[in-house]
Amino acid sequence: MPMITIEKVSKWYNPQFQVLKNCTTAVEKGEVVVVCGPSGSGKSTLIKTVNALEPVQQGTIMVDGLNVTTMKKDLPKLRSRVGMVFQHFELFPHLKIVENLCLGQTIVLGRSEDAAKAKAMKMLERVGLTAHAQKYPGQLSGGQQQRVAIARALVMDPICMLFDEPTSALDPEMINEVLDVMVELAKEGMTMMVVTHEMGFAKKVANRVIFMDAGEIVEDAQKDDFFGHPRSDRAQHFLSKILAH
Amino acid sequence: MNYNWNWGIFWDQTPDATGTYFGSLMSGLQVTILLALCAWFIAFVMGSLIGIMRTLPARWAVFVGNAYIEMFRNIPLLVQLFIWFFVIPELLPGDLGIWIKQLRNGPFIAAMLGLGFYMSSRVAAQITAGINALPKGQRMAGTAIGLTTWQTYRYILLPLAYRIIFPPLTSEFLNTIKNTAPALTIGVLELTARARSMQEFSFQVFEAFSAAAAIYLVLSAVVTIGMRILEKRLAIPGFNEGK
Numbered sequence A: 001m002p003m004i005t006i007e008k009v010s011k012w013y014n015p016q017f018q019v020l021k022n023c024t025t026a027v028e029k030g031e032v033v034v035v036c037g038p039s040g041s042g043k044s045t046l047i048k049t050v051n052a053l054e055p056v057q058q059g060t061i062m063v064d065g066l067n068v069t070t071m072k073k074d075l076p077k078l079r080s081r082v083g084m085v086f087q088h089f090e091l092f093p094h095l096k097i098v099e100n101l102c103l104g105q106t107i108v109l110g111r112s113e114d115a116a117k118a119k120a121m122k123m124l125e126r127v128g129l130t131a132h133a134q135k136y137p138g139q140l141s142g143g144q145q146q147r148v149a150i151a152r153a154l155v156m157d158p159i160c161m162l163f164d165e166p167t168s169a170l171d172p173e174m175i176n177e178v179l180d181v182m183v184e185l186a187k188e189g190m191t192m193m194v195v196t197h198e199m200g201f202a203k204k205v206a207n208r209v210i211f212m213d214a215g216e217i218v219e220d221a222q223k224d225d226f227f228g229h230p231r232s233d234r235a236q237h238f239l240s241k242i243l244a245h
Numbered sequence B: 001m002n003y004n005w006n007w008g009i010f011w012d013q014t015p016d017a018t019g020t021y022f023g024s025l026m027s028g029l030q031v032t033i034l035l036a037l038c039a040w041f042i043a044f045v046m047g048s049l050i051g052i053m054r055t056l057p058a059r060w061a062v063f064v065g066n067a068y069i070e071m072f073r074n075i076p077l078l079v080q081l082f083i084w085f086f087v088i089p090e091l092l093p094g095d096l097g098i099w100i101k102q103l104r105n106g107p108f109i110a111a112m113l114g115l116g117f118y119m120s121s122r123v124a125a126q127i128t129a130g131i132n133a134l135p136k137g138q139r140m141a142g143t144a145i146g147l148t149t150w151q152t153y154r155y156i157l158l159p160l161a162y163r164i165i166f167p168p169l170t171s172e173f174l175n176t177i178k179n180t181a182p183a184l185t186i187g188v189l190e191l192t193a194r195a196r197s198m199q200e201f202s203f204q205v206f207e208a209f210s211a212a213a214a215i216y217l218v219l220s221a222v223v224t225i226g227m228r229i230l231e232k233r234l235a236i237p238g239f240n241e242g243k
């Protein structure tokens, strides 16, 4: 059974605008799937449907065997087990770094303050930010904030991780410190769905690459097939543009 | 102009022989402060509730919130005070209405409710603006770690929104203080009422009202300074400090 199953999912923002068109794919346990495609093609929307941050009108999404599309009361519980990392970090600016990492643990998982704090410090050490535990997000660089955001997801012991363009808001010199953390996660066997245009990252750790255009999954291929000989013209065109840089 | 200045008047006895005019103004100030605080409590609680309602995903909540604001904001304060004091007791069932009309604190309670609800519409508008000013991703991030809607408000959106709207909330509190004056029309013996009775009995109109004006100014200054200090203490490094 795959960790994430997306089946015939369609979504409309309004009756005239269909943002997702009959999307079907799956992410196996331990698999790393990269989602790419032009801006506005629906990548963010698709990844946000996985933990029901965006509702869908048609189709079914299953996470760890649970139907997310029909779930209501248990959604918060499920979401707490699906780590999510946003383009603009979205750390809570009024909470210290360590508090950012403890909030979900204490409120959602019901861990004690001490246990949450211990876990938080362990994760901060892992992303190399122990020294910043008592600072506020606004006092950190973009790269540091995004590493904290990854740690905030990891302290919840997620069964899979979703990334929505985690490096595209960063200055170039900070991209690698974030990618390094993600590569390490992938190597440890974390199930990951990553929206990114970092093709170096995709080549290094992805198992599969999904290419989206205008709300459709145009290509869903093993990494080597995708980079070796993309079948669709649209994917070829896209690749030639971003690999040219 | 033929006017006998008499700044010593404040130490004269009032005709009802309960103390000096100064003492009378001070007891008026006490009522003004108490009324402002009570009304602010209502304004803050109701304003927060209504302001939050208008940011919920449910359409009916937004509609109710909007209707509430339009009603309390667009009826003149004076009319609202009259409604609370003269009309509502008549609408209540017999005994309850009579009991309310005979309450010694009736005018104060009516003024507190009238001013509180009037100001709550303005507070609500600020709260809504504050929450809507937050990046959309903050709500998503809260939801994504598994917080419920209520928990997202409690731990993330409200602590941020209240900080953002601290300055406009301060001026709404100052407005609440100023808007206690119309309460004299339903018989609340607040500062302006005391100044007016001083003028009526002593004919020292300039002294009476310049004293009242000065007291209002001092009160506002104290509140403003207090709020500045509080705002500094609540500021978050790297978010809204040093503004």
Ligand SMILES: Nc1ncnc2c1ncn2[C@@H]1O[C@H](COP(=O)(O)OP(=O)(O)O)[C@@H](O)[C@H]1O
Pocket: A013, A019, A037, A038, A039, A040, A041, A042, A043, A044, A045, A046
């Ligand atoms: N809340 C929304 N309401 C209406 N349209 C939206 C909304 N969010 C995104 N869109 C539109 O949906 C399309 C896909 O958006 P998105 O999933 O963010 O694309 P991507 O992440 O691939 O750039 C875009 O055309 C965008 O303008």
Ligand SMILES: [Mg+2]
Pocket: A043, A044, A045, A165
């Ligand atoms: Mg996007």
